Amino acid sequence: MAIRDALLHEYDHEMATTRRLLERVPEQHFAWKPHEKSMTLGQLAGHLSNLPYWASAVLGAPFFDLAAGADMRPKEPASREALLTQFDEQVATARKLLANCGDPEMLARWSLRRGAEELFTMPRITALRSFVMNHTIHHRGQLSVYLRMHNVPIPPIYGPSADEA
Numbered sequence: 001m002a003i004r005d006a007l008l009h010e011y012d013h014e015m016a017t018t019r020r021l022l023e024r025v026p027e028q029h030f031a032w033k034p035h036e037k038s039m040t041l042g043q044l045a046g047h048l049s050n051l052p053y054w055a056s057a058v059l060g061a062p063f064f065d066l067a068a069g070a071d072m073r074p075k076e077p078a079s080r081e082a083l084l085t086q087f088d089e090q091v092a093t094a095r096k097l098l099a100n101c102g103d104p105e106m107l108a109r110w111s112l113r114r115g116a117e118e119l120f121t122m123p124r125i126t127a128l129r130s131f132v133m134n135h136t137i138h139h140r141g142q143l144s145v146y147l148r149m150h151n152v153p154i155p156p157i158y159g160p161s162a163d164e165a
Helices: 003-022 041-050 053-060 080-099 103-107 124-148
Strands: 063-065 109-114 117-123
Touching (some): 053 080, 103 124, 109 124
């Protein structure tokens, strides 16, 4: 089995689960945050909706340079509709790249840099699992707590939630 074939099943499942959570983000609470050092609800949701972009960054070039001028700070979306549109676009673009990626590309080295400083280098498959999948799961967990604090019913994630069987 090709690496992409194993990864695509997981990717589809995790992205569908993430979308169900993003669908419930209340626009009226975008500016709320649980602590002064935390992201706002809108920033967290915006960050989560942009994480599939990293599949494009990892598969589209041998490295990503944080010093190249791209502002990667989490941004609050204009609306829940804009949030979902961004997420859907990023997920679709990343999926196409994943579906067309062979094992040699998955095993090729990829680096994250800040100018001349190399922060790390790892196989693309590892970067995809870390930057896209694990990162998404991590922030999805945060978002579910933010939503719970606003009494928003949490959808099933890895089985029934306390709100939905």
